[in-house]
Amino acid sequence: MNQAAGAAPSPWQTYRRLLGYARPYWPLLAMAGIGMVLEAAAAGAFTAMMKPVVNETFINRDRHLSLLLPLAILGLFLLRGLATLSTDYGMARAGRSIVRDLRQAMLAKYLRLPCTAFDQVPVPHLVSRLNYDTEQVAQASTEAIKIIVTDTLTTISLLAVMIWNSALVTLGVLVMAPLIATIMRVVSKRYRRLNRGVQDGVAQMAQSAEQTLAGHQEVRIYGARTTQIAHYDGLANRNLRLNVKIELTRGISSSLVQMVGAIALALILFLAGHEALAGRMNAGQFVSLMLAMMALIPSLRRMTNVQSAIQRGIAASQHIFGLLDQPEERDEGRKPLARARGELVFDHVGLRYEGQASAALSDVSFTARPGTVTAIVGRSGSGKTSLVRLIPRFYEPDNGRVTLDGVPLAEYPLADLRRQIALVGQRVMLFDDSVAANIACGDQSGASREAIGRAADAANAREFIDKLPQGLDSGIGENGGLLSGGQRQRLAIARAILKDAPILILDEATAALDNESERLVQDALERLIPDRTTLVIAHRLSTIEHADQVLVLDEGRLVEQGTHAQLLAQGGLYAHLHRMQFRESPTP
Numbered sequence: 001m002n003q004a005a006g007a008a009p010s011p012w013q014t015y016r017r018l019l020g021y022a023r024p025y026w027p028l029l030a031m032a033g034i035g036m037v038l039e040a041a042a043a044g045a046f047t048a049m050m051k052p053v054v055n056e057t058f059i060n061r062d063r064h065l066s067l068l069l070p071l072a073i074l075g076l077f078l079l080r081g082l083a084t085l086s087t088d089y090g091m092a093r094a095g096r097s098i099v100r101d102l103r104q105a106m107l108a109k110y111l112r113l114p115c116t117a118f119d120q121v122p123v124p125h126l127v128s129r130l131n132y133d134t135e136q137v138a139q140a141s142t143e144a145i146k147i148i149v150t151d152t153l154t155t156i157s158l159l160a161v162m163i164w165n166s167a168l169v170t171l172g173v174l175v176m177a178p179l180i181a182t183i184m185r186v187v188s189k190r191y192r193r194l195n196r197g198v199q200d201g202v203a204q205m206a207q208s209a210e211q212t213l214a215g216h217q218e219v220r221i222y223g224a225r226t227t228q229i230a231h232y233d234g235l236a237n238r239n240l241r242l243n244v245k246i247e248l249t250r251g252i253s254s255s256l257v258q259m260v261g262a263i264a265l266a267l268i269l270f271l272a273g274h275e276a277l278a279g280r281m282n283a284g285q286f287v288s289l290m291l292a293m294m295a296l297i298p299s300l301r302r303m304t305n306v307q308s309a310i311q312r313g314i315a316a317s318q319h320i321f322g323l324l325d326q327p328e329e330r331d332e333g334r335k336p337l338a339r340a341r342g343e344l345v346f347d348h349v350g351l352r353y354e355g356q357a358s359a360a361l362s363d364v365s366f367t368a369r370p371g372t373v374t375a376i377v378g379r380s381g382s383g384k385t386s387l388v389r390l391i392p393r394f395y396e397p398d399n400g401r402v403t404l405d406g407v408p409l410a411e412y413p414l415a416d417l418r419r420q421i422a423l424v425g426q427r428v429m430l431f432d433d434s435v436a437a438n439i440a441c442g443d444q445s446g447a448s449r450e451a452i453g454r455a456a457d458a459a460n461a462r463e464f465i466d467k468l469p470q471g472l473d474s475g476i477g478e479n480g481g482l483l484s485g486g487q488r489q490r491l492a493i494a495r496a497i498l499k500d501a502p503i504l505i506l507d508e509a510t511a512a513l514d515n516e517s518e519r520l521v522q523d524a525l526e527r528l529i530p531d532r533t534t535l536v537i538a539h540r541l542s543t544i545e546h547a548d549q550v551l552v553l554d555e556g557r558l559v560e561q562g563t564h565a566q567l568l569a570q571g572g573l574y575a576h577l578h579r580m581q582f583r584e585s586p587t588p
Contacts, residue, residue: 047292048164132206341405
């Protein structure tokens with residue numbers, strides 16, 4: 001999913017938008033901020049206390065202060081420990097809350113995107129964004145801020161101690177600041193570029209692994225194990241190289257900062273010696289200044305290294321905000337719809353998928369009336385599924401219009417429109433939950449146990465449900481993995497029965513079943529179909545002989561229309577498909 005149109009936001013704009021997600025947690029951040037200030041002040045106070053420790057304890061040998069100063073240092077470190085705890089808790093709680101909020105916003109956004117978005121980007125890629133990118137944001141939004149704020153305040157505190165001890169020596173050290181700033185600027189640009197590559201690589205690896213594992217049987221049968229492993233290895237090695245470059249960049253930048261710190265240290269020794277010889281610096285001042293300088297170097301190194309986390313977070317945030325800024329599926333309908341009669345009219349409808357040269361549907365017109373069954377048949381790729389996808393507005397027609405009870409579909413709110421439709425497909429989507437939760441899902445989640453039981457009975461599902469360890473409360477595994485194909489199909493039918501929608505779409509609901517399962521499913525469907533507008537995509541033509549009308553599609557066009565008997569008599573494409581399926585010879 002590409003970034004929304006327009007100029008790409010700058011890193012600072014992206015980071016500022018990210019920090020906006022921290023606003024609801026300002027009490028936690030305020031508590032953490034107070035902790036940071038105290039932690040930095042304690043670091044400065046400790047180095048400042050070295051002056052009286054040296055002068056009064058070792059030189060003047062003041063017995064009173066020699067007892068008080070150790071106690072003061074102990075109290076100072078106790079205060080610093082409490083401040084660190086306050087900072088860590090506040091930032092961790094706020095950071096994980098931001099990650100939770102972003103994940104919730106992303107998942108909600110995924111479900112509001114048009115279906116075309118899912119045609120362009122594989123689901124594993126989307127899941128990787130949901131999991132990996134948000135973790136990078138957590139590091140940038142809180143952990144990195146904690147380091148930057150704490151070490152910046154510590155640096156200011158330590159510089160104040162250095163200036164208090166000797167402004168001249170401190171001024172000499174500060175000539176190194178532009179060099180450190182240049183190093184950090186160059187390093188941050190490189191981090192940002194490398195981290196974008198790493199995040200894209202992680203998404204590609206997740207996609208490759210999920211596809212390989214989901215198709216592990218085909219991989220084994222067709223001897224594709226070596227190919228798939230080699231493909232994954234290539235992605236993993238690319239990610240390895242990028243991560244090594246990041247670590248190398250971090251190491252080089254850290255070494256450079258340390259070298260600059262060493263130069264500054266040497267400069268301190270030279271200038272401090274000059275000041276001592278001139279009588280402007282005593283031993284206590286020198287030790288205090290040296291400790292401040294030594295404590296300053298780790299802070300500068302951490303601020304340099306944290307650029308990696310910040311740039312990872314910015315790169316991840318750009319991906320996340322690019323997603324959140326994507327246009328959502330159009331939902332501008334204002335005509336409320338409680339329950340439809342169910343009359344569907346396709347009026348010269350055309351549909352072309354993005355990037356496809358030929359149209360999926362061209363000039364399709366027909367009417368499906370309440371209480372009737374409309375069967376849709378044709379060769380693979382003829383446009384059968386594309387046609388029924390227009391009814392819940394998963395896709396929008398490019399030409400013509402589709403109406404429900406005389407009103408164009410776009411005039412109904414999406415929620416109202418989709419409440420009128422039940423769908424049973426060849427590939428049933430079940431959730432890793434109980435049988436009851438899968439029958440009564442979504443709007444029906446509040447249904448009574450009696451209603452769920454009646455739906456299961458009507459779907460011929462009770463015979464296998466009663467054999468499960470906990471009946472309706474039994475878990476069924478990921479996508480119903482603990483059930484057979486026929487059992488999954490009957491749960492989907494029970495779900496549709498419980499919904500009791502006026503429009504029913506059956507997308508090759510019995511195509512992959514054995515004869516016994518097909519008989520049970522077909523019997524359940526016969527209970528579901530009456531008094532509804534039913535559209536059936538049929539693979540087995542024997543299942544639609546009693547349909548009120550049959551639509552025959554070919555290359556996106558409606559080429560024949562009529563009853564089963566009428567179309568057989570015409571001797572056209574339907575008759576040809578019927579002969580092919582039942583191995584009949586053409587009548588001379």
